[in-house]
Amino acid sequence: MAELATDDEAFLRTWDIPQTARYLIARGFVKPTLQFPDEMLGSAARVAVTLQEHCARQGHDVQAYILADTTYNSLSVDEVAAAHIAGDCVVHYGRASLTPLSRTPAYFVFPRRDIDVEALASAIASSDPWRAAREGRETVVCFLEQAHAHLEADLCRALESAAAGGAGGHWVWASIGSRELEPAAPAGCGCGRPPAAAADSAAAGYSWRCEGAPTAVFFVGSPEAPALEHLQLTHAALSWHVLDTTRDAYRVEQGLPLALRRLLRRRYALVERARAANIVGIVVGTLGAAGYLDAVDALCRAAEAAGKKTYTLLLGKPSPAKLANFPEIEVFVLVADPQGLILDCKEYLAPIISFHEAMLAFREGSEWDEAAYRLDFAVPGAGDGGAEDPGEAWALAQRDAARGLQLTTVSRGSEHAMVPASAADYLTFKRSWRGVPTRRPRAPSPRCRRRPSRAAPGGRRVAPMATAAGVTLGRVSLDDTALFVCDVQERFRPVIHNFKAMADTTARVVRAAKIMGLPIIVTEQYPKGLGHTAQEIAELLPSDALIVEKTKFSMVVDDVADFLRKRDDIKRVILVGIETHVCVLQTALDLVERGIEVHVLTDGVSSRTVLDRQTALHRLTQVGVFLSTSESILFQLMGNTTYSKFREVSALFKEERPEQLPGF
Incomplete structure (x- = not known):
C-alpha cells in the first residue's frame, strides 16, 4: 500500500471507503469482517472506524471486526476467522489470490501504487513485445499488477497517444474483473476465479480471451508479486517480459528467472519421488476455497487406485515441526490456495x-x-453434469464405506473378502523392515541379572535396572546419577526457541539436584565470546559444582572425562541445556559410548528452531537415550513420599509452569 496521505479525501480513496460502504449497504451486511495483512494493521483501526461512520451517515449501522494473523495465508479470504464471529462478509485488503469461495462473500480492496503513466506507456510502446503485437508477429497477453489495476484506463489512453494507435487484437489486456466475489457453486473449479466462459483463459485471479493461443506474456508490476510467480510457473512455455515498476527507470527484463526454472526441475523430481511413495499424507491447507473437499476425495481415490495408503491431516498452517510428527508419511500433498502452496520444502523431512x-x-x-503445469486443484470431470451409471454409483458407495471402516478387498482364490488394512495397521503388523535397530546400553550378562536388589531412600526396594529379557528400563537412583547442564549461557537468550521456559526448567532441576546431593557438572561454550551461564541458573549452583569452559561441542572434554573416571559409580546422567541438535546430542552420544545411561529432559532442552529440536530428540531415541520431563525424573529419583526431602523437592513443582516447549 502506498504511503497514506493525511488528507481525508486521499485516505478515503486509498482505502476505497465509499465503494466499500456502498457494497455493505446494497447487500444489507451489518457485521463485516475486515482482513488486513501484517504490513497494513497499523491503519486497521482507523479504516474500521471510518467505514462505520461512512455507513452510519447513510442510515446503515454496521459493526466491523478486524481480522489479523490469518488461518492460512494473507492472500486468501479467511473464511474460518470470519465464521468465528458469524461475519456477514469479508472485506479483504491488500494483494489477493481471488480464489473462489465456498461460504462467505467477499469484497476486495487492492493496494494502490501510483506511477508515472506517461513514462510507463513510453516504456511499453518502445518494447519488442508491443512492436511484435502491432506487426501481428505475436499475440501478447499483458497483466497489470493489482496495485496498478486502477490505472488501466489511463494507461490504455497513454499508449494510444504514445504509439499513435493501439496494437490491435494481438495485444490483449488481462482483466481482474469484479472486486466482489460470491461463494462458488459446488462445481467450482478451484482455478483462482469463478468458472468463466468456454473461450476464456484464467489464472492467478486474471481472465483473458485471445483469438488464438498467446505466444508471449508482458507483466507490469513488482517482481515480488505473488501473482507473477503463479503466472510464470503455469505459463513457463511462453516468452516472458517483465517491466519492473519499483525502479526509477523502467526497464523490461526478458525470459524466465533461472531460479524459477530450477524450481520447476525440483518439482519434477518430487513427482518422481511421489510415484515410489507408499504412504501419503493429504494436508488440508484451506477451508474456504471452493472445491477443496472434492480435491481431497479425488486424491484419496487416485492414491487408492495406485495402491497407496493415505492420511488426511487438518492442522492449520503447515510447518516443519507439525509435519515432523508423522515420520511414517513419505510424501505430503498440500491442498491449498494456489498462491499459498509450499513450493520450497527443503526444511521439511518429507517432500510436499x-x-x-x-x-x-x-x-x-x-x-x-x-x-x-498448474497450481490449482481442479478435479477433472467434476461437475460435468453427465448421467451417472447406477452400477458405478453402487461401487463407489461400497468403496467409500470400506474406506470409512479402513477395509480393503483381498483375493482368496476365486472369492474376495474385506479385511482391515489401515495405514497404522500396516506399519505395526505387516511391514517387515522396522528401520535401523535401536542401540541401547549393553544389558547385563545372564549370570549377573539376578543380582540382589538394593534399598532406596525411604526403605523402598529398587528392582534391577534390566529385566530378565535384557530390556533396559531406564530407572534412576540417587546414588549413581549426576546432572549435566550444557551451555545455558546469557548470549543465547535472544536466539534460542523459548529460552525462558528451558532456563526455568534447568533452574528447577539444579535446585532439586542441590537438595538431593547429586553431582552437578556445568559447561560454558567459549565464555569469552558467548558469556557465562545465565544468571538465574548460576546463582543456584553449589560451591562444589564442576564448571568447565570448552570449545568442543560435546560436554565430555578432558576435565569432565577425568571426573567420570574418578567417579566410576556414576552410571546415569540427567542432561539439560542447548542446543539440542548440537552440543546436547554430541554429549549424549559420547556418554552412551562410555556405557553411561542418558536421560534427556524434553522440557529442559531447546534449539534455535523447533525442527532442529524435534529431529534431534528423535535421533537420540535411536541410540538408546531416554526422554523424560523434569517432574517425572525427579519423582523417579525420590521414589516414595517417605523420602526425607520429599516436601522440599515437590514444592518446586507447585509453581505455575506454562508448557511452552513442544513435546516429542
Whole structure:
C-alpha cells in the first residue's frame, strides 16, 4: 500500500471507503469482517472506524471486526476467522489470490501504487513485445499488477497517444474483473476465479480471451508479486517480459528467472519421488476455497487406485515441526490456495507436492508437461453434469464405506473378502523392515541379572535396572546419577526457541539436584565470546559444582572425562541445556559410548528452531537415550513420599509452569 496521505479525501480513496460502504449497504451486511495483512494493521483501526461512520451517515449501522494473523495465508479470504464471529462478509485488503469461495462473500480492496503513466506507456510502446503485437508477429497477453489495476484506463489512453494507435487484437489486456466475489457453486473449479466462459483463459485471479493461443506474456508490476510467480510457473512455455515498476527507470527484463526454472526441475523430481511413495499424507491447507473437499476425495481415490495408503491431516498452517510428527508419511500433498502452496520444502523431512503433481504421480501413464503445469486443484470431470451409471454409483458407495471402516478387498482364490488394512495397521503388523535397530546400553550378562536388589531412600526396594529379557528400563537412583547442564549461557537468550521456559526448567532441576546431593557438572561454550551461564541458573549452583569452559561441542572434554573416571559409580546422567541438535546430542552420544545411561529432559532442552529440536530428540531415541520431563525424573529419583526431602523437592513443582516447549 502506498504511503497514506493525511488528507481525508486521499485516505478515503486509498482505502476505497465509499465503494466499500456502498457494497455493505446494497447487500444489507451489518457485521463485516475486515482482513488486513501484517504490513497494513497499523491503519486497521482507523479504516474500521471510518467505514462505520461512512455507513452510519447513510442510515446503515454496521459493526466491523478486524481480522489479523490469518488461518492460512494473507492472500486468501479467511473464511474460518470470519465464521468465528458469524461475519456477514469479508472485506479483504491488500494483494489477493481471488480464489473462489465456498461460504462467505467477499469484497476486495487492492493496494494502490501510483506511477508515472506517461513514462510507463513510453516504456511499453518502445518494447519488442508491443512492436511484435502491432506487426501481428505475436499475440501478447499483458497483466497489470493489482496495485496498478486502477490505472488501466489511463494507461490504455497513454499508449494510444504514445504509439499513435493501439496494437490491435494481438495485444490483449488481462482483466481482474469484479472486486466482489460470491461463494462458488459446488462445481467450482478451484482455478483462482469463478468458472468463466468456454473461450476464456484464467489464472492467478486474471481472465483473458485471445483469438488464438498467446505466444508471449508482458507483466507490469513488482517482481515480488505473488501473482507473477503463479503466472510464470503455469505459463513457463511462453516468452516472458517483465517491466519492473519499483525502479526509477523502467526497464523490461526478458525470459524466465533461472531460479524459477530450477524450481520447476525440483518439482519434477518430487513427482518422481511421489510415484515410489507408499504412504501419503493429504494436508488440508484451506477451508474456504471452493472445491477443496472434492480435491481431497479425488486424491484419496487416485492414491487408492495406485495402491497407496493415505492420511488426511487438518492442522492449520503447515510447518516443519507439525509435519515432523508423522515420520511414517513419505510424501505430503498440500491442498491449498494456489498462491499459498509450499513450493520450497527443503526444511521439511518429507517432500510436499501440489494437487496437480500428486495426480501426475498417482495416475499410471501420466507424464510431466511443463506447458500444462498448474497450481490449482481442479478435479477433472467434476461437475460435468453427465448421467451417472447406477452400477458405478453402487461401487463407489461400497468403496467409500470400506474406506470409512479402513477395509480393503483381498483375493482368496476365486472369492474376495474385506479385511482391515489401515495405514497404522500396516506399519505395526505387516511391514517387515522396522528401520535401523535401536542401540541401547549393553544389558547385563545372564549370570549377573539376578543380582540382589538394593534399598532406596525411604526403605523402598529398587528392582534391577534390566529385566530378565535384557530390556533396559531406564530407572534412576540417587546414588549413581549426576546432572549435566550444557551451555545455558546469557548470549543465547535472544536466539534460542523459548529460552525462558528451558532456563526455568534447568533452574528447577539444579535446585532439586542441590537438595538431593547429586553431582552437578556445568559447561560454558567459549565464555569469552558467548558469556557465562545465565544468571538465574548460576546463582543456584553449589560451591562444589564442576564448571568447565570448552570449545568442543560435546560436554565430555578432558576435565569432565577425568571426573567420570574418578567417579566410576556414576552410571546415569540427567542432561539439560542447548542446543539440542548440537552440543546436547554430541554429549549424549559420547556418554552412551562410555556405557553411561542418558536421560534427556524434553522440557529442559531447546534449539534455535523447533525442527532442529524435534529431529534431534528423535535421533537420540535411536541410540538408546531416554526422554523424560523434569517432574517425572525427579519423582523417579525420590521414589516414595517417605523420602526425607520429599516436601522440599515437590514444592518446586507447585509453581505455575506454562508448557511452552513442544513435546516429542
